[in-house]
Amino acid sequence: MPHDNGRIYGSFKKICIPELELKKEAELIGPNLLSLKTDWEAGHISDSLLTFQLVLLYLERRVKRHPFLRMGKPLPNRNESKEFLEVVRFYGMPDTVRFALWKWHIDEWDIRLINYNPSSLEMLESQSLGYRYSTISWDDAISGSLVEGKRDAFEHLLHDLAHAYMFFRKDYDFEGQKQFFQKMYFEYPQYESALETNPIFRTKFDYCISDMNSHPAHLSAYWNAIRREAGIPTETNG
Structure with a gap:
């Protein structure tokens, strides 16, 4: 959790601000946000x-x-967003964010902006279809609050872009990931009973289908492991 008892953790901690300062920031940039x-x-x-x-x-x-x-x-002219994103680096964050935003901007990666947090099942469906959501929580941005008590609205958006990079990057086998998520989406009804009765399996399942972007071999290994842990046979499920 990036914000925890007043301390800030994670990949974006250099550009995060304390939770108590978010409301003041929101007041200052509120007109721009609106x-x-x-x-x-x-x-x-x-x-x-x-x-x-x-x-x-x-x-x-x-x-x-x-x-x-x-x-x-x-620096190039900031109004020339394509050139700006091609050559400029953003302070305090992995370059994966800038790269994902650039690929999105030139229509090579299918990232879709929404203004709410999608459910894990919505994320599974979107990835099975080959696109990835990114969220701007306007309410939290404008009010200066944390999204679901974890990240400020800016960091939440950056976090989503970093995941998009992991989904689309060539060496993580985008097509293989998409096929993995297609299979999971098709088989989802088989696991609904276990998901309703086993909260640990539910948590790990949700992580796998919505917040774990990796090579398909790693995804499959994790998926098999959490099913075995939950006592669910894997021999006929891949």
């Missing part, structure tokens, strides 16, 4: 361009010096 939200809901700005603008907004607010990095050369 303007972006209005444009997005009216269809005046694309999903990827909105996400790019949110990254600019939050990073420039949270990082006072050099939020954007480019070795030895001046």
